[in-house]
Amino acid sequence: MVGCYAQLKPEEIADIPGVDLVLGAAEKFNIVSYIDELAKAPGKGMVKAGAISTVNHFVDSFSFGDRTRSFLKVQDGCDYKCTFCTIPQARGKSRSDTVENVLLNVAKIAEAGVKEIVLTGVNLGDFGNSTEVIEGTKPKKEALFFDLVKELDKSAGIERFRISSIEPNLLTDEIIEFVAQSRVFVPHFHIPLQSGSDKILKLMRRRYTRDLYKARIEKIKTVMPHCCIGVDVIVGFPGESESDFMETYDFINDLDVSYLHVFTYSERANTLAVELEGKVDMSVRRNRNERLRILSEKKRAHFYQQFEGDIRPVLFEHSKEANSMSGYTDNYIKVSLPLQEYLINQIEEVKIGKFLGGESTNATLAAVLV
Numbered sequence: 165m166v167g168c169y170a171q172l173k174p175e176e177i178a179d180i181p182g183v184d185l186v187l188g189a190a191e192k193f194n195i196v197s198y199i200d201e202l203a204k205a206p207g208k209g210m211v212k213a214g215a216i217s218t219v220n221h222f223v224d225s226f227s228f229g230d231r232t233r234s235f236l237k238v239q240d241g242c243d244y245k246c247t248f249c250t251i252p253q254a255r256g257k258s259r260s261d262t263v264e265n266v267l268l269n270v271a272k273i274a275e276a277g278v279k280e281i282v283l284t285g286v287n288l289g290d291f292g293n294s295t296e297v298i299e300g301t302k303p304k305k306e307a308l309f310f311d312l313v314k315e316l317d318k319s320a321g322i323e324r325f326r327i328s329s330i331e332p333n334l335l336t337d338e339i340i341e342f343v344a345q346s347r348v349f350v351p352h353f354h355i356p357l358q359s360g361s362d363k364i365l366k367l368m369r370r371r372y373t374r375d376l377y378k379a380r381i382e383k384i385k386t387v388m389p390h391c392c393i394g395v396d397v398i399v400g401f402p403g404e405s406e407s408d409f410m411e412t413y414d415f416i417n418d419l420d421v422s423y424l425h426v427f428t429y430s431e432r433a434n435t436l437a438v439e440l441e442g443k444v445d446m447s448v449r450r451n452r453n454e455r456l457r458i459l460s461e462k463k464r465a466h467f468y469q470q471f472e473g474d475i476r477p478v479l480f481e482h483s484k485e486a487n488s489m490s491g492y493t494d495n496y497i498k499v500s501l502p503l504q505e506y507l508i509n510q511i512e513e514v515k516i517g518k519f520l521g522g523e524s525t526n527a528t529l530a531a532v533l534v
């Protein structure tokens with residue numbers, strides 16, 4: 165077992181029947197070296213998980229799926245202190261790869277024939293701290309995320325870069341303007357909002373106000389009207405009254421965003437939020453989640469409808485449906501076409517068909533090649 169939970173509760177996990185080995189955030193990278201020892205530890209699962217304060221070294225990695233898209237980790241850990249979040253306890257201090265090593269990994273991925281890279285990190289916009297961080301010292305910035313973006317834009321071999329998720333306070337105007345004119349960075353951002361109420365944002369210890377968030381969205385839409393923007397929101401945070409929730413609802417309703425990821429707040433041990441007053445009843449949390457999910461469907465439908473009949477580039481991949489292929493446009497609209505094997509892992513222009521409604525979270529639009 166590896167992952168955030170394995171670092172947070174290793175002994176608890178080791179007691180689960182069938183678990184042989186639990187590795188912490190640092191140890192998971194040495195999984196192979198623990199395999200021999202494993203046979204010597206029958207019964208309870210073997211635990212190798214050090215204190216999170218010892219997790220201070222960046223380890224690079226990237227995924228290979230069906231050779232169409234690769235997820236490339238460039239940053240790990242987080243130094244923020246959002247009151248609901250256990251990630252800093254599970255993933256440690258903010259640390260990053262070097263720009264040089266990211267470029268080497270990009271070259272390796274390109275050599276394997278992959279066309280699109282999704283840049284990932286726990287707090288991606290905080291990219292640039294050194295690969296090794298020392299407990300109790302202020303991290304040294306060796307580069308900024310914007311420096312990485314500019315270098316990647318010059319690199320050869322990859323046709324698309326996508327930025328996975330970035331904090332609004334770290335998504336600067338210069339990054340937005342650069343992406344707008346970039347040859348390879350696609351017009352798609354995912355920007356956590358969490359709440360549209362300044363009162364709740366403060367309780368969450370987020371590092372922005374609703375006005376800053378709004379300014380970011382407006383800036384993006386001014387320079388890239390076709391940009392897809394995803395939003396994370398948490399409902400039912402302690403102290404969130406019905407009017408606070410409606411503030412969030414109305415705020416998002418008025419924003420030109422494309423879809424939401426809605427999370428129901430749940431208590432996490434060892435966080436400040438569990439100590440806060442004003443616990444919201446679970447049935448109210450679920451109801452608010454449902455209302456925002458309906459709003460998300462409306463937002464996505466509205467976004468899709470703007471592009472009906474337009475021509476946009478799509479990177480094709482195999483679909484789960486027989487005799488079919490699917491793909492995403494640069495601005496993250498999923499389309500599907502009858503399978504033509506020679507087009508898999510190719511970028512081609514298509515004319516986007518009509519959005520026919522339905523469960524839009526999984527909606528795939530018909531399209532024709534042009």
Ligand code: SF4
Pocket residue numbers: 242243244245246249250251252286287331
């Ligand atoms: S919510 Fe994100 S930014 Fe805040 S502490 Fe967690 S990982 Fe860091």
